[in-house]
């Protein structure tokens with residue numbers, strides 16, 4: 001178990017550090033660290049050279065005391081900002097007045113549904129701006145342990161809500177846009193903040209059937225690893241130059257990830273070129289302790305701490321390093337140069353954030369409370385929710401026509417949701433506008449009844465006001481679904497059904513025969529087939545966790561002030577899915593006890609497919625016919641590619657003409673899926689290869705989406721994890737039910753785009769040998 005008490009204590013300390021070291025009058029003023037024209041590496045090295053070994057070890061934890069004799073202040077590394085500056089050890093909201101709140105955007109799972117990378121950059125830019133303003137008031141750190149970018153493999157996962165969904169291409173693109181906004185570009189002189197891609201790697205389960213995140217060993221084949229679990233992390237490290245990584249609680253093929261030199265050194269630093277020594281790896285909180293217990297990977301606490309440090313875990317979240325590295329050093333389990341390397345990485349990173357530099361030289365030091373919760377950021381939080389909400393069923397009742405004499409029943413636990421709208425990892429929002437609040441702003445009569453609380457209980461005491469509200473109203477809106485009482489950190493779901501009580505109430509409300517809308521809220525998808533098949537239910541929307549203005553966004557879509565255009569970022573499986581596959585089975589492809597995972601491989605019928613989402617209008621699309629039936633030679637594609645990473649080379653930019661054939665202006669997300677027969681069998685059903693959101697396409701008019709396909713998006717992963725371009729038959733389709741399609745072929749010999757570094761042949765855990773590259777619990781003694 002983690003040291004919950006120790007971590008709880010950490011939550012209470014480390015709040016009041018000095019803003020930055022005093023490079024004018026302090027003891028460091030003549031040290032190179034204060035010389036702004038020296039390189040970050042030289043500056044950090046000069047600083048760490050002054051530390052004794054005890055001072056070095058003292059500063060390896062998330063709560064770093066600094067070095068008082070050098071005038072180096074304490075620093076709290078643990079700040080969170082998943083969808084807005086969030087309550088965490090390093091973030092200190094004032095109890096009132098200035099700095100008492102920050103913009104609260106929708107949860108990533110809903111933001112993912114917008115399929116709008118520019119929106120994600122804009123959201124992240126607001127988050128980093130507000131974070132900087134808070135930092136200038138000494139109320140946060142400069143690094144944030146976000147994003148959570150583990151692909152959402154299994155619908156039960158309680159933390160899938162923190163991710164943008166299930167598709168690795170989508171996640172890679174999303175996280176690139178996000179890091180751009182958080183850090184301020186690929187390599188700016190001063191980073192806005194440092195982002196932390198977590199949890200590296202294979203972490204996507206809290207607790208299932210006796211397995212829990214602190215001891216679980218994720219068995220992942222090289223093919224699945226490279227194809228599914230790692231692309232977002234590659235995007236973070238190689239393509240976005242993220243400042244930090246977090247290793248995870250679980251083990252990967254027998255080795256706890258924070259002690260895994262293969263992941264942290266061979267893959268992350270060597271293969272992905274994440275080598276500039278201004279970047280660091282932090283452990284998940286107390287994950288280093290878990291290497292000793294319950295992983296039982298290291299035989300002593302000192303060995304666990306040394307294993308992690310030697311493997312490349314630079315900071316330990318918690319106090320385990322500070323407690324156990326002194327003895328580990330005395331036992332000769334690591335060299336002083338290794339801890340020096342970690343501290344140089346940490347302080348170079350702070351140097352890149354301007355920590356030691358005069359305020360007047362840095363753009364972000366001027367940000368203040370007046371840059372928080374601005375009119376523009378309020379509008380963006382609203383816009384983000386509007387863009388993301390997904391319409392799943394509509395018999396034509398939506399948009400609702402409401403007049404002053406219209407009466408609306410608003411029923412269910414989500415109707416008056418406030419904090420619930422933020423999901424988890426949230427801060428204090430400036431306001432939380434529930435659907436009820438939004439309905440009350442309309443010039444209509446609103447009859448509200450909470451009905452059942454949460455998932456409901458078998459008693460029907462609270463139901464009478466529900467029937468009363470329904471009786472009195474022209475339109476019935478039921479706002480329910482799930483929330484953090486059933487999906488959360490530490491808690492995976494045990495059912496992907498609607499709760500019986502909610503479904504019962506929905507069914508009875510439908511019998512009124514009035515126009516009826518169901519809002520399916522929460523991060524995880526629930527099997528809504530009873531709602532889809534009920535002819536008395538007019539419409540179904542998925543609203544996720546929509547953030548501070550979620551209620552207004554929902555109501556504006558329901559009443560047609562805004563047109564819906566979000567797309568599901570995860571498959572909605574039928575309820576039996578979770579009985580067909582153990583949560584611990586990491587394989588993507590169908591196999592024994594596994595119907596396949598994600599839209600690419602699931603061999604059953606989804607209730608709603610990944611990418612589903614309706615509009616208030618209709619669209620047609622066509623792809624420029626010059627590409628049709630074309631043959632491309634693999635050798636000329638690769639010989640014309642001059643990128644250092646060949647998967648990044650452009651293949652073709654496909655122009656897609658999108659025409660609004662209906663009568664309502666609407667956004668449209670052009671999703672480009674590749675299908676065909678090429679590469680190793682089995683073939684995926686299809687794969688997302690690019691997307692573009694078009695805005696406000698007017699009735700009768702057309703806009704052009706450009707789907708940019710790279711060589712990487714045409715490639716497949718072989719069983720060794722190599723990325724290869726294969727000859728074969730390809731088709732590019734636009735949308736889930738294709739509106740347009742183009743076929744082409746690739747000919748010639750397969751070409752290697754990326755040769756994957758093989759893991760050590762046998763991974764040992766207490767004398768038991770695990771072999772990677774297989775599916776399932778295969779042990780060789």
Ligand SMILES: O=[N+]([O-])c1ccc(O[C@@H]2O[C@@H](CO)[C@H](O)[C@H]2O)cc1
Nearest residue numbers: 002003004007008145198284285489
């Ligand atoms: O004991 N605690 O106080 C505690 C708090 C949070 C916690 O979760 C971990 O901390 C987060 C750090 O960013 C990771 O995303 C999550 O896996 C684990 C333990």
